[in-house]
Amino acid sequence: MINLNHKQLNVYKKSVELVSEIYRLTENYPKAETFGLTSQMRRAAVSIPSNLSEGASRKSEKDRKRFYRISRSSLVELDTQLEISINLNYLNNNNTKKVEKLANEVFAMLSNMI
Structure with missing residues (x-):
């Protein structure tokens, strides 16, 4: 792997940890959700550190912030999918505490960066 500066950011480390938890x-x-909610949640989660990384590599502040906003939007998308998962009884409030935190x-970190 390439040793890049964004990998030292706490927001990056936490977002990668979030992906693992998802x-x-x-x-x-x-099994019926393999190509539905499971796939959607995993892609949204992976999109968070991916867009953060891409944004960090951009030269202009405007461009960086655009990718940080995309990253935050993926997080909001994931939050909705978590809520749906709870409503469908795939998850409960006990097993989502770490993810919620x-x-x-x-x-908060992404909002601060924006």
């Missing part, structure tokens, strides 16, 4: 949580989703921290 993969762990969605492991036991019903990480999501709130990442949201």
Whole structure:
């Protein structure tokens, strides 16, 4: 892997941790959700650190912030999918505490960067 500056950012580290937690949580989703909610949640989660990384590599502040906003939007999308998962009883408030904590921290950090 390339040793890049964005990998030292706490927001990057926490967003990568969030991705791992989402993969762990969605492991036991019903098979019927493999190409539905499971895939959607995983893609939204991966999009968070991916867009953060891409933004960090941009030279102009305007361009960087655009990618940080996309990253934050993916986090909001993921939050909606978590809520749907709870409503469908795929998850409950007990097994989402770590994800909620990480999501709130990442949201705050991204908002501060924007």
